[in-house]
Amino acid sequence: MNHLGFDIEKLKIGSFDFTCCEGCQLQLANKESTLPEFLALLDIRNFREISSERLDDYDIALVEGSITRQDEVERLKAIRAQAKVLVAYGTCACFGGMNAQKNKFPKEECIRTVYGDKQIDTMQESHKISDFVTVDYSIPGCPVNKEEVERIVVSIATRSPIALPKYPVCVECKQRLNTCLFDLGEVCLGPISRAGCDAVCPSGKTVCLGCRGPADGINYDSFVQLVKDKELSTDEMNEKLAFYNGFTEYLNHEG
Amino acid sequence: MIYKVISKPEFRAFVDALVRANTSYGPRQVDTGRNGEPIYQFMPVSSADEIAFDYTVTASSAKHLLMPFREELSKFSFRDGNWSQEVSYDAPPIVLFGLRPCDINAINLLDEVMLKGPYPSPYYLARRKNTFIIGMDHLPLPDCFCKSMNRHTTDHGFNLFASDIGEKYFLSINSSKAFNFLKEFETADPTYEDDCLLIERRKTIKQSFQTNVEVTGLPMFLDLEFDSPIWEKWGDKCLNCGTCAMVCPTCYCYNVEEHVETGLGSSSREKRLYSCNLVDFAEVTGGHNFRPKNGDRLKYRYYHHYRGFAVNDNQQICVGCNRCGRACLAGINPKDVINDLRLEKESCMTCVSPSPQKS
Ligand code: SF4
Ligand code: SF4
Ligand code: SF4
Ligand code: SF4
Ligand code: SF4
Numbered sequence: 001m002n003h004l005g006f007d008i009e010k011l012k013i014g015s016f017d018f019t020c021c022e023g024c025q026l027q028l029a030n031k032e033s034t035l036p037e038f039l040a041l042l043d044i045r046n047f048r049e050i051s052s053e054r055l056d057d058y059d060i061a062l063v064e065g066s067i068t069r070q071d072e073v074e075r076l077k078a079i080r081a082q083a084k085v086l087v088a089y090g091t092c093a094c095f096g097g098m099n100a101q102k103n104k105f106p107k108e109e110c111i112r113t114v115y116g117d118k119q120i121d122t123m124q125e126s127h128k129i130s131d132f133v134t135v136d137y138s139i140p141g142c143p144v145n146k147e148e149v150e151r152i153v154v155s156i157a158t159r160s161p162i163a164l165p166k167y168p169v170c171v172e173c174k175q176r177l178n179t180c181l182f183d184l185g186e187v188c189l190g191p192i193s194r195a196g197c198d199a200v201c202p203s204g205k206t207v208c209l210g211c212r213g214p215a216d217g218i219n220y221d222s223f224v225q226l227v228k229d230k231e232l233s234t235d236e237m238n239e240k241l242a243f244y245n246g247f248t249e250y251l252n253h254e255g
Numbered sequence: 256m257i258y259k260v261i262s263k264p265e266f267r268a269f270v271d272a273l274v275r276a277n278t279s280y281g282p283r284q285v286d287t288g289r290n291g292e293p294i295y296q297f298m299p300v301s302s303a304d305e306i307a308f309d310y311t312v313t314a315s316s317a318k319h320l321l322m323p324f325r326e327e328l329s330k331f332s333f334r335d336g337n338w339s340q341e342v343s344y345d346a347p348p349i350v351l352f353g354l355r356p357c358d359i360n361a362i363n364l365l366d367e368v369m370l371k372g373p374y375p376s377p378y379y380l381a382r383r384k385n386t387f388i389i390g391m392d393h394l395p396l397p398d399c400f401c402k403s404m405n406r407h408t409t410d411h412g413f414n415l416f417a418s419d420i421g422e423k424y425f426l427s428i429n430s431s432k433a434f435n436f437l438k439e440f441e442t443a444d445p446t447y448e449d450d451c452l453l454i455e456r457r458k459t460i461k462q463s464f465q466t467n468v469e470v471t472g473l474p475m476f477l478d479l480e481f482d483s484p485i486w487e488k489w490g491d492k493c494l495n496c497g498t499c500a501m502v503c504p505t506c507y508c509y510n511v512e513e514h515v516e517t518g519l520g521s522s523s524r525e526k527r528l529y530s531c532n533l534v535d536f537a538e539v540t541g542g543h544n545f546r547p548k549n550g551d552r553l554k555y556r557y558y559h560h561y562r563g564f565a566v567n568d569n570q571q572i573c574v575g576c577n578r579c580g581r582a583c584l585a586g587i588n589p590k591d592v593i594n595d596l597r598l599e600k601e602s603c604m605t606c607v608s609p610s611p612q613k614s
């Protein structure tokens with residue numbers, strides 16, 4: 001491939017799933033209008049959803065899912081050892097995701113409720129992958145936004161800077177002229193969650209649950225104050241903050 | 256300017272015909288708030304029935320119709336190691352109905368920023384020239400303070416302005432286009448009584464303001480109070496969410512992003528409206544942030560609005576619509592911040608000049 005007179009090598013990519021629904025990987029095969037161009041950028045070495053090849057000479061690893069078993073840690077470390085660039089792909093990989101709902105219950109109780117008497121090997125908590133390996137880039141989202149994925153892959157291919165928006169979802173929400181859900185009496189995590197999803201949830205009149213994690217430099221204390229000032233439930237707020245596990249450091253800091 | 260009066264049903268018929276024939280935007284109720292209050296926005300309208308003629312205020316201003324939140328500035332194509340650029344200033348004509356005097360004044364301010372400098376924006380110009388503006392007066396809301404900013408009346412920047420004088424509207428016609436459109440509808444020259452009703456209406460509006468923000472001498476105050484602790488106090492509340500700038504009719508800052516399309520054959524340069532409250536507004540290459548603290552950033556928003564920047568002749572660019580104050584989830588609003596600043600200064604004046612004590 002040639003771009004502006006430079007030869008661009010196809011990115012040797014592998015995609016790997018851990019504990020998750022594989023919905024983010026499926027997004028890769030989405031957005032048919034640009035799928036051929038997107039695939040043309042890639043030399044897929046290992047990718048269960050798209051190809052039957054199983055090769056281990058990839059440079060870029062997309063890692064999807066959270067870590068909930070010890071054997072997953074070993075597998076993840078092996079991927080890290082091979083990959084030049086490791087991308088935490090999707091909310092589960094970035095933060096532990098919805099799977100982290102189990103974190104607040106004793107492990108035995110979770111196993112009993114879901115699997116009955118079966119013997120199950122699982123950790124007490126669902127972990128983000130950066131608990132075990134160094135992550136080079138994160139693409140959060142439940143599921144990821146294919147446009148953003150394409151943009152980041154193109155940036156890697158053309159060696160352009162890669163960045164997610166630093167500001168919160170409210171910016172995009174206001175640009176879509178949505179009525180603020182706080183004005184309708186709901187707790188929305190938009191003011192503290194990272195933008196980049198085009199405020200898709202509040203645009204559909206559903207509150208933001210922060211699947212993209214915290215924005216940069218958020219004002220958590222002021223956010224809590226806002227919920228109190230509006231006489232909305234802080235329990236509900238805490239539940240929402242815990243939903244995707246992206247706000248643990250703030251939740252713990254509040255006690 | 257030409258003045259006419261028109262009956263309310265006839266005006267409605269005129270608006271109906273106009274918006275049916277053109278791509279139009281006007282106030283529409285989009286939601287009902289927590290306390291039962293209607294929430295309005297400037298939205299596409301295709302008949303008079305869709306327009307909320309008696310609306311109070313829209314949550315967001317109409318600025319995005321002249322300066323979209325996202326706008327493609329140019330497209331680049333790459334072929335055979337070479338590139339070409341494609342720029343288009345296409346702006347289809349639109350009708351903008353129902354703007355308040357403060358909103359029209361805001362557009363006049365944007366005109367100065369976007370069109371008067373050494374580099375007028377052709378994108379803005381194309382839209383502005385193709386926008387037909389109909390203004391309407393109204394009784395101020397309890398928190399409107401455009402009168403304090405002296406932006407509660409307007410004599411230019413619109414094609415047609417309708418003042419409500421009871422049974423009729425008093426029309427100020429400011430363009431030949433508007434005059435020609437109106438020819439097909441029944442209007443009359445204002446009588447002496449109509450003139451009196453208009454003056455009465457203006458008086459009522461003027462006397463209905465409940466919020467006054469004292470802005471005289473504010474530019475100097477702001478300079479003196481550069482290091483005031485109030486910036487930290489209010490900054491500590493700020494969520495850095497940019498909501499204020501998005502809804503504001505005069506905030507015009509933007510960021511430019513370039514993206515190579517997935518096929519690597521083309522790319523686009525896009526403008527996105529931004530806000531000086533956002534955490535990386537003053538961040539430069541290399542990562543240094545000139546305004547790392549919330550208070551620093553909030554301060555500059557107030558500086559720009561109440562002190563003015565050189566680019567717009569040091570004019571105050573706030574028109575006093577209080578959209579930012581209503582929308583701010585952290586309870587930050589111009590009235591309270593400015594009052595706080597004044598209080599600060601006044602208490603400081605009393606403490607630096609105590610009566611000398613003899614020992
Ligand atoms: S609905 Fe949520 S995202 Fe939208 S403005 Fe309100 S708080 Fe922000
Ligand atoms: S609005 Fe919030 S929960 Fe919804 S996609 Fe965006 S970040 Fe995720
Ligand atoms: S002043 Fe209010 S609306 Fe503006 S950025 Fe701060 S919190 Fe958001
Ligand atoms: S600097 Fe801030 S206040 Fe001024 S126009 Fe830009 S966003 Fe608005
Ligand atoms: S700063 Fe606030 S009150 Fe002033 S024009 Fe902007 S939104 Fe209206």
